[in-house]
Amino acid sequence: MKIYANIYILLLSLIVYTSCTGQNKTDLPKDDIISRKKHGIPIAPNNITRNIKQDRKGNIWIAAFDGIFRYDGTSFTNITNRVTSARFFSVLEDRSGNFWFSSVGSGVFYYDGKSFRNFTTKNGLANDRVTEIYEDRNGIIWFSTESGASRFDGKSFRNFTTKDGLPSNNVNWIMEDKTGKFWVATQAGVYIYDGKTGTILTHNGTPFTNVRTIIEDKLGNIWLGGQDGLWRYNGGIFIRYTTSFVGYIYEDKTGNIWISANSAIKKKLVNDLPTNNNDSSWTISRYNKNSLQDNEVLPELIKTNEEMIFGIMEANDEAILFGTLHGVYRYDGKTFTDFKANSQIF
Structure with a gap:
């Protein structure tokens, strides 16, 4: 009987996906907090960390190349390590309290707290390389992919490409503003859709190049960050703040604007990423x-000489968390600490 029990356990561990109404579904083991010493599985992100979010319960969710991690204030849980070895880009909690994770090459994963569903091109997703995720005011989920923008209404996907007016199929970001207009950032420009017609945003007749982030601040201004630097747009006037490449923009609770940008200082990086x-x-x-x-007026330099900086987020305790090539770091207004180890780094 013991032999059969062991075989049964082994088979369970090998089952990653089962068919469920056209999507892949996998039950998550109840106890997924794995001891790093015992199993050799990272319990906290140590790799490229692209995105950080805080859910309505106060948990911190981290999308990294070594998994999706949840931090409850005491310990980390690697949510995805028994389900997939995918590298993750982004995380979103939808209005129902369910979670969506985007990946590099494995599509998107839906997590209801108990089980997963994996959506790929086989289900209608435009591309399995998905960067950002966005939920609009109607509860529709949007995915930024390398082959267009994918819209999911809970039943099926609809994809938007250059055939629909996008300046490029390589989509970096999607956002809906307070007036209901959609802003789609691509490598070749920003597309604005008002529900009837679409236009490409230009400044002095020139479109913006490789915009990576678009946000709307508390006053209704639109901020663009990408190859052409940091810009603010109020619907009529453009203001440029920096010419440096901007990867991420974030507005904190006070209304300050935080950005990650590359500088003119060269640094030899130890990673296998393209130069870009x-x-x-x-x-x-x-x-x-x-x-x-x-x-x-020049901004305050908070952190310099970092290899790369990705997502930025203000936690409930007002600390700023940001992703790097080696996990997450925390800034409390005075010092930086390694978030996963809670140890001061300088």
């Missing part, structure tokens, strides 16, 4: 809300 601006060191800067009207 990775040969320069990166910085985190903060633009004080009281000085945003004057683009001549």
